[in-house]
Amino acid sequence: MALTKYQQKRDFKVTPEPKGGSGPKASAKELSFVVQKHQASHLHYDFRLQWNGVLLSWAIPKGPSPDPSVKRLAMPVEDHPLEYGGFEGVIPEGQYGGGTVMVWDRGYWVPEVPDVDKALREGQLKFSLHGAKLRGSWALVRTGIGGSPRTKWLLIKHRDDHASSDDITVAKPRSVISKKLLADIAKANGGDIVKAAKADPPRKATRA
Ligand code: MN
Numbered sequence: 001m002a003l004t005k006y007q008q009k010r011d012f013k014v015t016p017e018p019k020g021g022s023g024p025k026a027s028a029k030e031l032s033f034v035v036q037k038h039q040a041s042h043l044h045y046d047f048r049l050q051w052n053g054v055l056l057s058w059a060i061p062k063g064p065s066p067d068p069s070v071k072r073l074a075m076p077v078e079d080h081p082l083e084y085g086g087f088e089g090v091i092p093e094g095q096y097g098g099g100t101v102m103v104w105d106r107g108y109w110v111p112e113v114p115d116v117d118k119a120l121r122e123g124q125l126k127f128s129l130h131g132a133k134l135r136g137s138w139a140l141v142r143t144g145i146g147g148s149p150r151t152k153w154l155l156i157k158h159r160d161d162h163a164s165s166d167d168i169t170v171a172k173p174r175s176v177i178s179k180k181l182l183a184d185i186a187k188a189n190g191g192d193i194v195k196a197a198k199a200d201p202p203r204k205a206t207r208a
Pocket of ligand 1: 046059
């Protein structure tokens with residue numbers, strides 16, 4: 001069962017995250033994707049693609065970049081349930097991934113390879129994203145750099161009309177579903193507002 005690792009890491013009596021297995025059925029037509037900004041022990045962006053009934057997941061410390069010359073490190077993490085894509089809120093401190101979670105972008109993705117399972121095995125997945133912030137053609141590429149015991153991938157934007165040198169994580173810091181900043185989400189859900197605010201862009205000083 002693909003969600004075993006996900007469920008073993010969490011105490012669902014304590015965390016408000018979805019347990020999985022009882023969520024909405026996969027859409028027959030579109031494959032969803034979501035990017036969740038997650039201020040845990042370290043800030044990262046969880047990049048998730050719906051495949052085979054779960055959300056395949058990578059943690060991207062610096063977040064996605066629409067600049068084709070910028071390759072972003074993406075560490076594979078455990079599969080998540082499909083309904084996790086709608087989760088925005090606070091994971092209690094002391095729990096796995098404790099901190100504030102924002103739905104930073106979401107939409108659907110389209111494979112640009114004939115066989116996704118084969119592409120994943122070979123570490124070369126090409127796809128297009130149809131989100132509110134992320135669009136156009138991208139690749140996830142597995143790399144052996146560093147000889148680390150943990151497999152690393154890179155998320156890379158392909159050159160197309162949606163490529164840009166903008167720093168999208170800075171330019172578009174708000175939730176795509178609630179329009180809130182991370183600190184607002186922490187505040188609304190009883191989380192650590194000061195910790196969450198560290199991952200928001202600096203607020204303009206109010207003049208007296
Ligand atoms: Mn995370």
